[in-house]
Amino acid sequence: MNDAVTLTGTQKVAVVLMNMDQARAADVMKQFTDAEAEEIAAEIIRLRRVDRVVSDGAIREFHELVTAGGRNSHGGKEFAAGLLEASFGSERAASVMNRVASSMAGKAFEFLDTAEPGQLMALLDGELPQTIALVLAHLRPEHASPVLAGLDDSLRTDVAQCIGTMGTATPEAVRMVADTLKVRAGAVVTSRDADAVVGGVQPLVEIINRADVSTEHAVLDGLDSRDPQLAEDVRSRMLTFADLVKLDRRDVQLVLRGIDASVLAMAMKGSPDAVIEVIRANISERNREILEEEIDVLGPVRMRQIEEARAEIVRAVRDLEAEGVITVQRGDDDEYVS
Numbered sequence: 001m002n003d004a005v006t007l008t009g010t011q012k013v014a015v016v017l018m019n020m021d022q023a024r025a026a027d028v029m030k031q032f033t034d035a036e037a038e039e040i041a042a043e044i045i046r047l048r049r050v051d052r053v054v055s056d057g058a059i060r061e062f063h064e065l066v067t068a069g070g071r072n073s074h075g076g077k078e079f080a081a082g083l084l085e086a087s088f089g090s091e092r093a094a095s096v097m098n099r100v101a102s103s104m105a106g107k108a109f110e111f112l113d114t115a116e117p118g119q120l121m122a123l124l125d126g127e128l129p130q131t132i133a134l135v136l137a138h139l140r141p142e143h144a145s146p147v148l149a150g151l152d153d154s155l156r157t158d159v160a161q162c163i164g165t166m167g168t169a170t171p172e173a174v175r176m177v178a179d180t181l182k183v184r185a186g187a188v189v190t191s192r193d194a195d196a197v198v199g200g201v202q203p204l205v206e207i208i209n210r211a212d213v214s215t216e217h218a219v220l221d222g223l224d225s226r227d228p229q230l231a232e233d234v235r236s237r238m239l240t241f242a243d244l245v246k247l248d249r250r251d252v253q254l255v256l257r258g259i260d261a262s263v264l265a266m267a268m269k270g271s272p273d274a275v276i277e278v279i280r281a282n283i284s285e286r287n288r289e290i291l292e293e294e295i296d297v298l299g300p301v302r303m304r305q306i307e308e309a310r311a312e313i314v315r316a317v318r319d320l321e322a323e324g325v326i327t328v329q330r331g332d333d334d335e336y337v338s
Helices: 009-018 022-029 034-047 052-061 077-088 090-112 117-124 129-137 141-150 153-165 171-185 201-209 213-226 228-237 241-246 249-257 261-268 273-281 285-297 303-322
Strands: none
Touching (some): 009 034, 090 171, 117 129, 117 141, 117 171, 129 141, 129 153, 129 201, 141 153, 141 201, 141 213, 153 201, 153 213, 153 228, 201 213, 201 228, 201 303, 213 303, 241 273, 241 303, 249 273, 261 273, 261 285
């Protein structure tokens, strides 16, 4: 980069923030949405150091900001993480950084974004569980879930275990797998640089959270017999219907707003009193009357129907959380079994 005009708008914002002290930069960062902050953080990580000429050129465009002249800009992962933490707090910053890392790593496999689950399964047919795990861990969870669900039981457990225990993959390894799949798929997209890829329990949790109930049970049952500790780790991080009690009142209301009363009545059947109370306290009087009518006419139902209803609500929670609309507290608080 020889001139600031070669920078994108997001890169220019990143350069300006890199030239500010962290306290002032944090005040600026707070004005952005999570999605915007993710893009800016990703650019800060990529840029690391910016030539003074380029830096000065970008700063001139932000003439209303005063920065210390004569120094090079310093970026990188640590700077981005520190800035996000100062801006949003440690928990929200960690969530944003995780999404940034996943987004940057997933670029290597972005050519698979438009592939159907059946095409992905055909493409991955015959691959080692470790290879399948590497690919699925860096696709969008909703994209990876149907592929995991379509694998044979034994292979599915192998892949789930690999995702859950995966460490850091080198960019070279990621590119090698991506390039091999591109050749097989006949893709002509040019490879893009990938940052270090981090696997682990969370990518597996994200995938299972997007899967249907039968796939969730199959994966967890398989892990129970293969790696009980991993299965327990996954369960402890997964969203459940009972996690409604961990949401703020406003967040509960946002979740319930889009749920049909019949689904809600089904999900509440046999639920802990604390969960039922949270639901009833966060819907309007009219909707509460409709819900009570649904409950009154609901006779004996299969446990599978209840689980499916609860899963629909969990997906709604997960979608709103992924969009940054609500926040789910995860910790060692008392938990309820749904």
